[in-house]
Amino acid sequence: MASYTFELFASYNKKAGLRLKNANARMFGLDISMEFNEEDGHWRVTMDLPDGIYHYQYKVVTKSWFEPEPESALPEYNNDETKTSEENEQIQTDLRNEHDKLVEEVKERNKKREEEITFTEVWYTFVDPYATEVDERGSDDPFRSVGVLIFKNGRKIVDEYEWKYDNHVPLVPNEKLIIYELHVGDFEDKFVNLTAKMDYFVQ
Incomplete structure (x- = not known):
């Protein structure tokens, strides 16, 4: 089991969430609320995750859903x-009353929308911009990519390749290294031509 903190910087969004699912399970992602830290503008949630591969996305509520209020200035009347x-x-009074009524109607509609908002409504879903691995096929939405997290032996791993010889083959000290800088283009752009010269470089 690994304890992992999901973190998203979204200081101007009213709500943020995490969509998470096991990559090997045939299920839709679970929507998980995140807590906002006013000091640094980040949303966070910490979870204990068993070993496995996970797909995740972030979700935020955008302000563009709300109806803009009319300008505070009254309509010009000559x-x-x-x-x-x-x-x-009387005409000016009627215009003023009509404008004030319009402003109040918009405010009331926005207030009602804010009260009725739910976790699955008016949310924008996107991939983690700092994801170390992205899968374009793992999302519930075919037009959205997902970030990929891999946990093994209780810790996050970035590369699944298991290095086998680090503990058995002694490395050459830095002061004894000889580094060649080569351009494959000098060998007709073929690695096979380069490897054929390896014995020469060793000498």
Whole structure:
């Protein structure tokens, strides 16, 4: 079991979440809430994960879903010379009342939407920009990629290749190393031509 913290910087988003699933299980990802830290603007959640391969994505609520409020300035009105001053004042009053009513209606709609918002509504899902491995085929949404996490023996691994000889073959000390810098283009762009000259370089 490995303890792993998922972390996302999204200081201007009202809510953020994690979608996580076992890559070998035939199931949709689980949506998990994340906690916001106001001091550094990061969302985080820590989980204990058994060994295995996991696919994950982040989710945030965007502000673009809410309806923009009308400008606070009143509509410009020029007095109509064919009307009396009382009539012009009444027209301005009607315009002001109509504008105030429109502003309140928009505020009320936004307030209602905010109260009705759920975890699966108006969320934008995306791959972790810092993922060390990405799979374009592992998402519930065919148009979204997923980050890949691999845990083995209780720790995260980036490379599945198991090095076999590090503990058995002594490495040459740095001061005894001889480093060749070669350009494959000098060997007709073929590695086979380069490897054929290895005995020469060793000498």
